[in-house]
Amino acid sequence: MQKKKTDGWLATYFIGPALVIMLGVILYPVVYNLILSFFDFGIGQTGLTAMRFIGIANFQELLSSRLFWVALKNTLIWTAGNTIIIEVLALIAAIYLNKEIRGQSIYRVALLLPWVIPGVVTGIAWIYMFDVQFGPINDLLKQLGWIREYVSWLGGLGTALVAIMIAYIWKVYPMAMTMLLADLQSIPQELYEAAKVDGVNSWQAFWYVTLPMLKGAIFTTSIFMALTAFNSFDLIYIMTGGGPLDSTTTLGLRVYNLGFRQFEFGSASALATIMFVGTVFVVGLMLYRRLRATNTVS
Amino acid sequence: MRESDRQLSGEPRCTQVISRIWGKITSNIITFLVLLSLLSFSLFPFLWMGITSLKLKKDLYLSPPVWIPSKITFEHYQQIIKIGFGRFTVNSFYVAGVVTIIVVILSTLAAYGFSRLRFVGKEFLLPVCLLGQLMPQSVMFVPFHRMMSSLGLVDTYWSLIIVYTALSLPFSIWLLTGYLKSISYSLDEAAMVDGCSRLQTMIRIIIPTAIPGIISVAFYAFIISWQEFLFALIFINDSRLRTLPLALAAFKGQYEINWGAMMAGAITTTLPTAIFFVVLQRLLIPGLTAGAIKE
Numbered sequence: 001m002q003k004k005k006t007d008g009w010l011a012t013y014f015i016g017p018a019l020v021i022m023l024g025v026i027l028y029p030v031v032y033n034l035i036l037s038f039f040d041f042g043i044g045q046t047g048l049t050a051m052r053f054i055g056i057a058n059f060q061e062l063l064s065s066r067l068f069w070v071a072l073k074n075t076l077i078w079t080a081g082n083t084i085i086i087e088v089l090a091l092i093a094a095i096y097l098n099k100e101i102r103g104q105s106i107y108r109v110a111l112l113l114p115w116v117i118p119g120v121v122t123g124i125a126w127i128y129m130f131d132v133q134f135g136p137i138n139d140l141l142k143q144l145g146w147i148r149e150y151v152s153w154l155g156g157l158g159t160a161l162v163a164i165m166i167a168y169i170w171k172v173y174p175m176a177m178t179m180l181l182a183d184l185q186s187i188p189q190e191l192y193e194a195a196k197v198d199g200v201n202s203w204q205a206f207w208y209v210t211l212p213m214l215k216g217a218i219f220t221t222s223i224f225m226a227l228t229a230f231n232s233f234d235l236i237y238i239m240t241g242g243g244p245l246d247s248t249t250t251l252g253l254r255v256y257n258l259g260f261r262q263f264e265f266g267s268a269s270a271l272a273t274i275m276f277v278g279t280v281f282v283v284g285l286m287l288y289r290r291l292r293a294t295n296t297v298s
Numbered sequence: 299m300r301e302s303d304r305q306l307s308g309e310p311r312c313t314q315v316i317s318r319i320w321g322k323i324t325s326n327i328i329t330f331l332v333l334l335s336l337l338s339f340s341l342f343p344f345l346w347m348g349i350t351s352l353k354l355k356k357d358l359y360l361s362p363p364v365w366i367p368s369k370i371t372f373e374h375y376q377q378i379i380k381i382g383f384g385r386f387t388v389n390s391f392y393v394a395g396v397v398t399i400i401v402v403i404l405s406t407l408a409a410y411g412f413s414r415l416r417f418v419g420k421e422f423l424l425p426v427c428l429l430g431q432l433m434p435q436s437v438m439f440v441p442f443h444r445m446m447s448s449l450g451l452v453d454t455y456w457s458l459i460i461v462y463t464a465l466s467l468p469f470s471i472w473l474l475t476g477y478l479k480s481i482s483y484s485l486d487e488a489a490m491v492d493g494c495s496r497l498q499t500m501i502r503i504i505i506p507t508a509i510p511g512i513i514s515v516a517f518y519a520f521i522i523s524w525q526e527f528l529f530a531l532i533f534i535n536d537s538r539l540r541t542l543p544l545a546l547a548a549f550k551g552q553y554e555i556n557w558g559a560m561m562a563g564a565i566t567t568t569l570p571t572a573i574f575f576v577v578l579q580r581l582l583i584p585g586l587t588a589g590a591i592k593e
């Protein structure tokens with residue numbers, strides 16, 4: 001049989017359709033968005049306004065608006081807070097799930113259930129759970145004696161973001177746990193046995209064997225979780241819509257408001273571009289690190 | 299204390315055994331407690347949603363809330379069907395179903411190409427796929443809206459189908475490519491020696507072997523489409539075309555205080571994916587994590 005140099009043409013048929021859709025539906029918006037950032041475009045009183053090139057005016061306006069910095073702060077708290085707590089929780093869950101040999105698959109299914117339900121459902125369920133008067137959380141906390149009065153979780157300036165974060169963590173941590181569990185299970189038993197012969201207790205075994213072996217997985221899942229959190233929108237929109245008083249408005253939510261509440265497409269695009277640059281930067285960092293890791297001989 | 303030291307210490311054997319057993323029991327108890335807490339944390343909201351959806355109207359607005367109602371009713375489910383939830387469910391199934399079929403076909407083809415064929419730019423394209431997965435959705439709002447507007451696709455199912463397909467493809471291709479790479483090439487060679495074309499090889503030999511991976515992809519695409527909210531919000535204005543998440547959100551706006559009906563709606567939206575997941579989980583979890591480890 002003849003060996004062809006490349007399967008170029010054949011590949012086009014196989015990969016073509018998928019590629020076209022992905023490029024068209026993902027690349028095109030990104031480029032369009034980039035370009036639109038430099039224009040003044042939106043819906044005014046008389047319908048669609050004409051597109052007017054205004055250079056970096058959108059960006060200047062954004063960076064000088066107080067709301068941008070508030071949204072940025074919220075986004076950073078949201079992203080970093082969620083990622084850290086999710087990683088810790090996922091790690092604990094993965095470790096203990098790994099110990100339980102018997103009902104393991106049952107536990108896994110049950111713990112993964114929050115992840116497969118729609119974000120909207122999560123939001124609605126947790127809104128009710130956090131309800132001031134009728135919610136079980138307030139009731140439980142009061143019965144435990146942890147609070148004296150019912151707390152308005154989603155109405156309070158400091159508590160709203162925390163409440164949504166709890167709902168988000170509840171939904172997303174199973175994914176991180178599953179990834180960590182997979183890596184955890186691939187750690188060879190011999191390492192633990194060798195450690196045991198040296199007389200380490202279980203805490204030391206964790207610190208000196210488990211953790212180093214998991215470093216890569218923890219890093220990868222953290223990046224993945226951070227990016228997912230950065231991009232998330234559903235939960236915040238459903239639970240508070242950005243309030244109260246913009247205390248839960250993240251950058252993503254701001255883009256939505258700019259584009260579909262205020263109908264300023266140019267500004268919305270500009271903010272989206274800023275978010276995009278941030279994402280590319282982080283992904284680039286991750287790829288660079290992986291490239292370096294695979295190129296050096298360990 | 300080293301094992302060998304212990305043996306030499308002269309400590310009676312039975313004490314050693316007892317303390318070891320005691321240690322084991324404690325650690326088992328701790329494991330059980332930790333898992334129980336996690337389980338309660340994860341499952342409690344479902345319990346709450348279910349109970350609420352069956353509560354009598356008068357039990358809904360009690361402060362402190364009733365944990366275990368004495369009587370249950372199905373009136374909330376009846377109410378939401380009257381509002382149109384049956385229709386919304388069909389809408390969601392339709393969109394998710396079409397997307398799943400398209401994604402399975404396209405991603406299998408693409409994954410076969412990435413795992414078996416040689417061509418220019420191959421190493422480059424797969425990470426780009428992944429980049430697409432990590433794109434902030436915010437970047438896509440405005441362009442998509444303009445694009446669908448000018449194509450006249452606003453308020454049609456196709457706007458959703460196209461977007462959901464594009465959203466599910468990157469991860470699906472990546473997952474399936476990883477999976478296919480683990481299937482030995484000798485299978486293909488055997489088939490091709492027997493006279494199969496690439497396409498026939500793929501259909502007859504590789505696909506049957508890759509079923510778990512394909513099911514994972516199908517499930518992933520279904521979930522993404524089923525639960526997607528944002529683009530549905532942007533594209534669909536006609537209330538008859540709403541998918542379940544959209545209906546639920548709109549419902550919340552109107553009937554903010556009718557928790558019974560809302561929870562009934564929530565349960566309805568949750569059940570299909572939850573059932574699929576529980577039934578298929580044995581196949582899915584290995585498939586979902588296989589891609590993760592390979593990286």
